[in-house]
Amino acid sequence: MFQSRSMTAIVCHGPKDYRVEAVGKPEPRRRELVLKIDACGICASDCKCWSGANMFWGGQNPYVKPPVIPGHEFFGRVEAIGEDAAEHFGVAVGDRVIAEQIVPCDKCRYCRSGSYWMCEVHNIFGFQKQVADGGMAEYMRIPETARLHKIPEEISLEDAAIIEPLSCAIHTVNRGDIQLDDVVVIAGAGPLGLFMTQIAHLKTPKKLVVVDLVPERLALAKSFGADVVINPREQDPIEIVRGLTDGYGCDVYIETTGVPAGVTQGLEMIRKLGRFVEFSVFGAETTADWSIIGDRKELDIRGAHLAPYCYPIAIDLLSRGLVTSKGIVTHHYGLKDWTTAIDKAYGLDSIKVLLRPGYGADAAD
Numbered sequence: 001m002f003q004s005r006s007m008t009a010i011v012c013h014g015p016k017d018y019r020v021e022a023v024g025k026p027e028p029r030r031r032e033l034v035l036k037i038d039a040c041g042i043c044a045s046d047c048k049c050w051s052g053a054n055m056f057w058g059g060q061n062p063y064v065k066p067p068v069i070p071g072h073e074f075f076g077r078v079e080a081i082g083e084d085a086a087e088h089f090g091v092a093v094g095d096r097v098i099a100e101q102i103v104p105c106d107k108c109r110y111c112r113s114g115s116y117w118m119c120e121v122h123n124i125f126g127f128q129k130q131v132a133d134g135g136m137a138e139y140m141r142i143p144e145t146a147r148l149h150k151i152p153e154e155i156s157l158e159d160a161a162i163i164e165p166l167s168c169a170i171h172t173v174n175r176g177d178i179q180l181d182d183v184v185v186i187a188g189a190g191p192l193g194l195f196m197t198q199i200a201h202l203k204t205p206k207k208l209v210v211v212d213l214v215p216e217r218l219a220l221a222k223s224f225g226a227d228v229v230i231n232p233r234e235q236d237p238i239e240i241v242r243g244l245t246d247g248y249g250c251d252v253y254i255e256t257t258g259v260p261a262g263v264t265q266g267l268e269m270i271r272k273l274g275r276f277v278e279f280s281v282f283g284a285e286t287t288a289d290w291s292i293i294g295d296r297k298e299l300d301i302r303g304a305h306l307a308p309y310c311y312p313i314a315i316d317l318l319s320r321g322l323v324t325s326k327g328i329v330t331h332h333y334g335l336k337d338w339t340t341a342i343d344k345a346y347g348l349d350s351i352k353v354l355l356r357p358g359y360g361a362d363a364a365d
Contacts, residue, residue: 008335008362009069009137010355015052018070020338026133028082031144033089035097039161039332040135041073042345042353044190044258045281046126050342053283056127063127070126071355072101073164074135075151089148098163100147101125101306103132116147117308136335138357149311158325159318161354162195166314166323167307169195172279175304176252178203185209185241185250186226187266188257189217191328191352192279194224196254198323201225205252207244211237211265214348220327238269245271255279260286272297279304328352334362 007025012018028034049056049064056064075098078091091097101124104111108120126134133140142148151160173196178184182205186196189212200208201224209228210221218229228244230237241250249271255262258280267288270276276299293299307314317323331353333341337360345353356362 007138008357010071010335010338012049012064012066012068012070014066015057016050018050018338018342020336023069023137025139026141028080028085028141030083031085031088032082033078033085033091033142033148034080035074035076035099035135035140035142036079037074037076037135037138037140037357038096039075039157039354039356040071041161041165041191042341042355043073043165044192046070046072047342047346048258048281048283049127051283051346053281055281055283065128068127068129069133069135069137069140071134071136072125072127073161074098074125074140075160075163076135076140079139085144088144089142091148091150096151096153096160098149098151098160098311099125099142100149100167100311101164102147103143104145104147106145115308117306136338136355138335147311149315151315152319155315155318156325158329158354161329162191162325162352163311163314163318164307165191165352166195166199166318167310168192168279168304169199170310170313170317171307172196172254172256172277172304173199173203174310175302176200176254176275176277178205178252180204181206182251183207183209183241183245184252184254185211185237185266185269186221186254186256187211187262188255188280189214189221189229190256193217193256194220194328194351195323196256197221197224197226200254202317202322209241209244209250217351220351223327232265237265241269248272249274251275252277258282260284264288267292267297267299270297270299273299275300275302277302277304325352329354332356332359334358334360336361
């Protein structure tokens with residue numbers, strides 16, 4: 001039977017210039033795989049890249065290298081295996097797998113020391129053409145330096161599709177070093193904030209507080225274990241948190257709003273010697289009084305990037321039913337519904353939007 005050498009993919013050509021195109025189907029080289037994509041989530045960073053955020057498109061050498069197929073929240077099944085790739089990755093055709101977001105170089109000082117997620121070259125699926133085309137396509141190529149993980153068959157499609165953001169949430173919460181007597185605040189109840197809520201709840205802090213502007217998301221956070229939820233349109237988060245802590249402020253503040261107010265709110269809300277964890281990708285620069293960090297509070301400011309060594313933990317937690325995608329995955333679209341999908345992902349009436357090759361408009365053909 002004749003097999004097509006082309007496939008449908010979303011192709012990024014520039015800010016707000018993403019097109020549904022027929023492109024060449026990838027073929028595996030030595031120690032490489034090709035996956036047939038089951039689903040790929042649209043991340044907040046995908047939305048900010050699409051909209052033209054400076055961190056992706058600014059400067060003389062922009063991070064994004066178009067034309068590139070976007071998408072780093074993907075999973076699928078092994079479709080084709082290059083020479084020596086079965087042994088290299090420990091997989092067979094048909095295995096259900098996920099690759100981590102980053103394609104490490106395995107040569108720089110960070111990769112050689114085990115800190116591969118901070119690779120100096122820093123290719124991430126979905127942002128650099130050819131070397132790291134992403135998962136918003138029917139098929140994608142997995143390079144030999146990718147970190148691959150098998151997904152048990154009993155995990156649902158929706159749960160499998162959120163392994164990447166869940167893994168990021170685990171790393172971020174771990175950076176907060178949550179203790180049993182801590183009051184923890186998570187700012188932002190988007191997909192990442194809701195996964196962080198589930199993970200932080202498993203750490204059993206003294207109080208878990210979630211702040212967001214969307215009532216439906218706050219209700220979900222409450223169902224996932226938040227003790228207190230706050231809508232800043234209706235209540236003063238800083239006053240409430242101080243009331244919970246004898247006026248001192250929270251012990252741990254996790255920022256995942258991606259807006260400047262989330263940062264300045266946290267710097268005011270957190271107690272002296274507290275731990276401030278910054279996860280978000282921002283679409284604009286943030287200004288704050290840095291004397292708060294040093295002179296006034298001596299804060300411990302910690303970044304959280306990607307999900308090092310957390311994918312096996314995420315897969316295990318999903319397998320045991322300790323975390324879930326229910327209520328978080330809200331919309332499914334085919335690749336040909338890209339315009340509708342990105343509009344939906346960019347709005348507040350969705351939480352997690354999935355692209356699924358062969359779904360919806362794709363299947364209509």
